[in-house]
Amino acid sequence: MIQTDKRNAIMRVAETIDCQVRRVRVNAVEAMRAHELAEITIDLMPGETLCPFCLGTNLRKVDVRFTTHGPEVSGFPFSYEWFTTCGQCEFGRMKVCKHCDHTVSKGSLCQCKGAIAERQEIEVAKEADRLAKMRHISPAEYAHEKVYVNEEYRVLGDVISEAEDGEDVGLVLACELTEPALCPDADDVIERIEDRAYEECDDGHIVSFGAGAKEALQAVLDKWFAEHCTVNELYYPTNVIIDISPAKTEEEEAQ
Structure with a gap:
């Protein structure tokens, strides 16, 4: 706790603006010194810089206006002011985009072309890794009627027919048939x-x-x-790929 004499030096009663309201002006700089916060040390990692909003303090001032009941009071003449954490940074530090050198606020992503392209490459690599780890089965090994293709459920026979006609059917995922518990309890x-x-x-x-x-x-x-009540079949896609053979070329058919 700060000693009384120091508190009195920091908090000065400037004026009495209402019979019940005393306005106290706090010397924020002296208050920081009293808490040994006149200077702080921040070690910046590569790709980081001091927040341009709070200048590394991780603080911002909040001012809330209010009033009291009474005929002599009009508007919102009184205020609560205090410091809260800066909402733009992480402990006074902010990321710097390696592609455009712009600062990036906490919880945000840089929208420059280089940053967007990098994120897309990462997502493509993750998806490729996910697909590489999936199990593969043939249509003969699949027990259900419908499959998941291009974000919709389709009949497996129709997908096979399209592939045999030379169409690119894309990734075909096996589905799991579930029976929802919808009967009243x-x-x-x-x-x-x-x-x-x-x-x-x-x-x-x-x-x-x-x-x-x-x-x-x-x-x-x-x-x-x-x-x-009639309950339609409910399917969920699984991490199993059904290998649909593409249409044979003329050379393959000739052989």
Whole structure:
């Protein structure tokens, strides 16, 4: 804690601007010295520079205006001012783009052509590495009807026909067939009834269910769902590539 005499030197009562509001002006420079912050050391790594907004302090001033109730007060004459962390940098440091030498704010990416091209190259390399690690199977080894091609689900037979006609079908991914659990659950229905009873009557025990109630309700729900609901097949792409043979050339067919 800063000693009283130092605090008094730093905080000066400048004026009384309202019967309940005292405006105190704080010498921020002296306050920094009191906390031994008159000078700080920042070791910059390659590709870094001091933040041009906070000049390496990682601080910025915030000013919030406010008012008090009363006929003699108009507008927002009072203020809270304090220091908070700089939102533009990381601990007073900011990255410098190696392609254009411009500073890049925290959480941002440089949009110069060189930086964009580099990021695209990295993404292409990552995707190539991901594809290289995938398992490959033949169409005969695949058990389902649909596959994932060019961000849509298609019938495998149609994709094979297009490939045989000489079209470039692109990357064909195997899919996993899932069966979503969409049937209503008896526990959920009973819980909703109990919650509503509590909301309406402020008593959670006003309603009760006999033995076997949940099982009987679930049987009714299962029968209703089977008779009246149709659930389409739901596919998810997997990390397995289906190798579709391209159309044979005239030379290959002649052989």
